[in-house]
Amino acid sequence: MRISYSSLDTFLKCPLKYKFNQIDKIEEEKAKPTVIGSFFHLIMHYIYEKDITKISLQEIEDFIKKEFPNIQYHDFSEKIHKKLTQEDLEFILEKTKTFYDTNKNKKTQTISLEEKFEITLQDKNNIHILSGIIDRFDKLQENNYEIIDYKTANKLSSFNQVSQNKQLSIYGLGILSKWPNITLKNLKFSLYFLKHNEKIQTSRTQQDLDSTKEEIIHQINKIEKTKAFHPNCGWYCSYCGYKHICPIYKNEYCSSKTKEETKQLIEEYFKIIEEKEKLENKLDQLKTKISNYMKKTKTLLVKSNSGFFKINPQSTETYNWIKVREILKPLKKWNKILKVDLNNFNQILKEIPESEREKIYKLKKEKQEITIQVTNTKNIQNGQVKDNIKNPLEG
Numbered sequence: 111m112r113i114s115y116s117s118l119d120t121f122l123k124c125p126l127k128y129k130f131n132q133i134d135k136i137e138e139e140k141a142k143p144t145v146i147g148s149f150f151h152l153i154m155h156y157i158y159e160k161d162i163t164k165i166s167l168q169e170i171e172d173f174i175k176k177e178f179p180n181i182q183y184h185d186f187s188e189k190i191h192k193k194l195t196q197e198d199l200e201f202i203l204e205k206t207k208t209f210y211d212t213n214k215n216k217k218t219q220t221i222s223l224e225e226k227f228e229i230t231l232q233d234k235n236n237i238h239i240l241s242g243i244i245d246r247f248d249k250l251q252e253n254n255y256e257i258i259d260y261k262t263a264n265k266l267s268s269f270n271q272v273s274q275n276k277q278l279s280i281y282g283l284g285i286l287s288k289w290p291n292i293t294l295k296n297l298k299f300s301l302y303f304l305k306h307n308e309k310i311q312t313s314r315t316q317q318d319l320d321s322t323k324e325e326i327i328h329q330i331n332k333i334e335k336t337k338a339f340h341p342n343c344g345w346y347c348s349y350c351g352y353k354h355i356c357p358i359y360k361n362e363y364c365s366s367k368t369k370e371e372t373k374q375l376i377e378e379y380f381k382i383i384e385e386k387e388k389l390e391n392k393l394d395q396l397k398t399k400i401s402n403y404m405k406k407t408k409t410l411l412v413k414s415n416s417g418f419f420k421i422n423p424q425s426t427e428t429y430n431w432i433k434v435r436e437i438l439k440p441l442k443k444w445n446k447i448l449k450v451d452l453n454n455f456n457q458i459l460k461e462i463p464e465s466e467r468e469k470i471y472k473l474k475k476e477k478q479e480i481t482i483q484v485t486n487t488k489n490i491q492n493g494q495v496k497d498n499i500k501n502p503l504e505g
């Protein structure tokens with residue numbers, strides 16, 4: 111299979127977006143955060159193409175102001191293309207100035223900008239080609255090199271997250287295959303968070319790169335075997351240009367009448383749930399009071415005109431399972447009463463040799479099931495549903 115890093119990343123985040131883009135070939139509309147991100151990349155390209163140590167801030171600002179009016183994004187709710195605002199321009203100018211002031215005196219040699227690469231991944235009988243584009247590749251002092259990828263997300267990643275960032279590891283594989291004279295120990299891996307003006311520099315071991323290769327092969331195999339591409343929402347939905355056709359967000363873009371009607375039904379549903387919970391609490395309290403009275407007075411039956419409460423003395427049976435096992439095992443019946451535990455099974459899959467694991471994977475059947483998750487928004491705290499269930503509407 112031939113695949114780009116960005117398509118692979120799309121599949122990992124949301125299989126449905128991958129399908130829209132790579133299989134159905136539906137052109138993606140550009141959301142506002144996406145066009146701002148692309149514009150920052152263009153500005154960085156311009157600065158380093160001209161050489162940051164030689165270009166003035168005025169030249170950069172002139173470039174930004176010249177290009178800015180051409181930028182448009184898609185407003186999904188109004189279904190029209192819009193231009194960025196004056197406020198957006200000021201934000202971009204401010205962040206660029208901060209970047210420039212921090213980096214203008216740094217002595218580095220930029221080897222390439224938006225360097226394209228391809229790596230070959232050998233998987234038993236198949237060969238896969240993974241391609242990518244590296245934002246910037248610099249030569250530092252003392253024969254060191256640095257891969258830099260710009261990020262325009264609002265959230266700043268931690269050092270550990272950057273150390274484990276697969277995208278940088280893949281870029282490392284790309285650089286090492288293009289420039290075999292560069293050694294891994296001289297290679298730095300950085301993410302530059304432009305909105306925070308923060309660069310996080312990390313390194314990689316050979317083991318990191320080898321495990322990244324294995325993981326990509328595993329993911330490519332997964333894509334090839336996938337038949338049903340389900341949506342998987344997350345923070346990246348705010349950048350997604352398929353929101354208007356995505357079944358998760360579709361309701362937001364339907365007619366306001368339908369939207370209002372659905373909203374009212376949901377409101378009514380949760381109002382009744384609330385009343386039901388109150389009544390259930392009241393029922394529990396009454397039940398506790400009555401059964402406490404019965405236990406205290408050792409009464410087995412109490413009644414009114416509407417019904418009765420009766421205590422049925424019960425005894426439950428259990429066995430000494432160790433002894434039962436001793437009897438059933440020689441009769442070859444013990445295994446029959448053991449239940450399949452999927453968690454255990456998945457753990458065991460990790461422990462057995464790959465050849466055996468592959469045999470088991472071939473036995474896997476995909477079962478389509480529809481379940482409806484009902485979540486009361488009152489149970490959502492800090493974007494997370496209580497009890498650690500993922501908020502399905504988290505964008």
Ligand code: SF4
Nearest residue numbers: 124341343347350356
């Ligand atoms: S909006 Fe989110 S869930 Fe829907 S296709 Fe895009 S990324 Fe996937």
